[in-house]
Amino acid sequence: MKSGSNDVITKSVSLQQSGSLQPKLEVRNLSKTFHSNGINRQTHKPQKQILALDNITFDIYPREFVCIVGASGCGKSTLLNIIAGLLPPSTGKVSLDGTELLGPSADRGMVFQNYTLFPWLTVADNIGFGLKLKKISPTQRKQIIGYYLEIIGLTQFANAYPKQLSGGMKQRVAIARALANEPEILLLDEPFGALDAQTKEQMQEFLLDLWNKTHTTILMITHDVEEAIFLAQRICVMSAHPGRLKETIEIDLPARRDLEIKLTRKFIEQKRLLLQALR
Structure with missing residues (x-):
């Protein structure tokens, strides 16, 4: 990493806390309901509605690296697809640099788990x-x-x-x-989920270094607790059925990280906090 990265990140965090930095991405009161294919013959309405996301609200600031974690089925990918413009929300809105997003655009880069x-x-x-x-x-x-x-x-x-x-x-x-x-923001949908453990850790180091070099705002979803702690400045924890934003955890680790940090007491403490939030 570059030697000045700590100063950049510290300044960014302090500006967030003072309220003087405008969010890059704003998600407001976002909900998503899916309808089954079956139709009630009497009412001619869908027989069943599934509330996948319920009233999700959060901000991401310029140059931040934020991870979203949660159990399978909590709606992480659905949320990311809405932000990418691939799915419409049922209620609420998503804004980028103050402009509401109404579909896919080059201002959002997307990387999926499967090689595309x-x-x-x-x-x-x-x-x-x-x-x-x-x-x-x-x-x-x-x-x-x-x-x-x-x-x-x-x-x-x-x-x-x-x-x-x-x-x-x-x-x-x-x-x-x-x-x-x-892109104004890079969206990552479990990009390392298909990799073996050793390659996965190498890619985590690569991504952290790339983020430092490019200063791109990143939102990543993952089910890997250690991966989220290693990469992110903040972690949004989701609960399931329906998917709700349960808690946001600030990661109290140095900006400059290598894989050895996963063995430290501080990292293990952060992992314990995150696992408790996921229960």
Whole structure:
């Protein structure tokens, strides 16, 4: 990490506490109800309604790294899909930089758990796919692609195809592709869930370093308690059936972290607090 990252993060947190920093993302009174396919023949209305999310409200500030954790079925992915514009809310709203979000847009980058690279495109072409759609000039596109290839450490794989990459490398490319479009916020849906334990920890270190270098605001959902504590500045804890925001936990760890921090007493204390909140 860069030596000045502690100062940046400390300043950001103090501005939040003083109320002088405006939220990057605002989620207000968000609820989502799903309807079953069955229809009541008498009323001609859906037979059953399932309340997946109930009155979710929270803010994310510029340059923050926030994780959402909760048990399977608590609505984490549904919430992220609404923020991404892939699902409409039933009630409430989501705003980015003060503007209500009404659908998908390049201002939000999305990375899923499953590898979503185009298999017929090279690594470089995958990273530059969105730039080409935006009609960025070939010269500028090459510069941006080169920058992200270097930042994810895959310059030598620029002309490789996804089938030639490991799982961790594929996710690096997916993250680079999302960041190349310069989104206002990066949304991550359990991006390391399919990786083995060793690769997963390597990717956690990679993502934390990338966040420090790019200063991108990140919202990530995960079911991995240690992953959330290692990466996040704040953790939003959700309860299930329906999904509600139960508690928000500030992570009291140094901004500069490596994997050894997971063995410290402070980290274990934070893990205990988070596990208690999840019960």
